[in-house]
Amino acid sequence: MFNEYLEKSEYVNYDDPNVKKQADILKVQSSDKLSLIENTFLFVRDEIKHSWDVQDTRVTVSASDTLREGVGICWSKANLLAALLRANGIPSGFSYQRLTLGDTPESGYCIHALNTVYISELDKWIRLDARGNKEGINAEFSLGEEKLAFPIKSEGEVDYHDNHSYPDKGLMTVLTSSDDMLDMYLHYLPDKLSYSVEYKVATRDDMDIMMSSRLEMLKVVNDLDHSYEYSEEMIRNSLKYFEEGNHTTVLALDGDRVIGCATMCYVFIMPTFSHPTGKRAHLMNVYTMKEWQRRGVAKKMCSMLIEEAWERGVTEISLDATEEGRQLYYKLGFTDSAECMVLVKS
Template sequence: MHRYLAPSKYIDFDAPEVKALAIKLAAHATSENELVRSAFEFVRDEIRHSSDFKLNPVTCKASDVLRYKTGYCYAKSHLLAALLRASGVPAGLCYQRLSVTGEGAPYCLHGLNAVYLQNVGWYRIDARGNKPGVDAQFHPPKEALAFPIATPNERDLPEIWAEPLPVVVHTLESFDTYDQVLANLPDIELIV
């Protein structure tokens, strides 16, 4: 579990503002589930999704997501992982491959998290941010993710990564504005 508890360049919970928020969120929690719920709801509800709100700058590091209060799903998952790891809760990164239009190609990755809950095991949570048609919740052991898999080439990728996928980092670090990212969303080829 060590790699799911460690700080890194993008999951930088050693940044003072990230650590301070983690301590604040954990202070009122009386259980592991309450701690995870408070971090999840903070990122889901208080950090605005860059595309939904048409916000810049493009963020990638957890500390930048917190500083600017915005990020794409990938960046929001970096902040949630950082907040959980800072509180000693193992957290990783997960991805779905989804249709951009909901009707087939083109496809893109969607970023979310997996957290290791003592009473459940690995449990996926999606702090992308709710809006009409999207209602992600924290109801372990039942998952309530933002997007269901609905078309033949969409997938829940089964891996739990300790670090962001290079294609995600490349996209977030290559473009300066939310609309440039939106026009170049990361994707991977499926192995069949």
């Protein structure tokens, strides 16, 4: 469950030895999972100083950078908090606010980062703001009412209440292209997020992406642990199909990150009066990352594939629908069929 919120990455690099060591220390100091979450939050909030508060010019980006230097702005501190939690198997993500730089809209706006954390004992997500407290700012650990660093108070400010499994690429680009944190903080803070979706038909050059997306999708729909290892046979046959099978796969991308995929598999069977071409298709492998669900991504990918299937002379498209996905497929024109029977080898 929530495998994407347990991933390690360039910025949430909890495979770094020092990050792992600190995560282990926090676990030993904690009596249970809730106290571990609270202690991890307090460590990042209090022990990692906010660059502006201490007027430190060092630029930190990844979790390991931020832990090593002991400073960072909210974006980099959020990377560290997510990494320390994920290192201990606790799903964590990123949420954002658009805030005024000063007290009025005329001062301009910036993007503030905080974290989401899944509380398994309560089956709920909460948000924690590890920016760091000072006079006028008091963010606290809370399982109930949020106690964040900044309330939304001015025109143009926005609390997105989002929950992304990876940090905004635009913010990370600003950090990695800077060599003076204070100069960046004064002059180059963006006032909007860069999350966006582009769609492309996959080619052989995208083989690795198609394979990783397929295997990740199978973990999610089958409720497998993120560390689950597939058999060599499963990997070999999946790769063989992508290489040799008659199919079209659409990828949904946020920058260079795959946030969704869908595949139309084509089959040619004996023609019938209802289907004189014998060309049929099966829609499968439809997957969208949790934070992008209910935002039209799956519908767009499926629509692209359906349009191509009609153009290729297909007269019937089938699919295996989960209960969760049925409403989407009804909207796309699919109907329940009483004509099909299936024999599964026992």
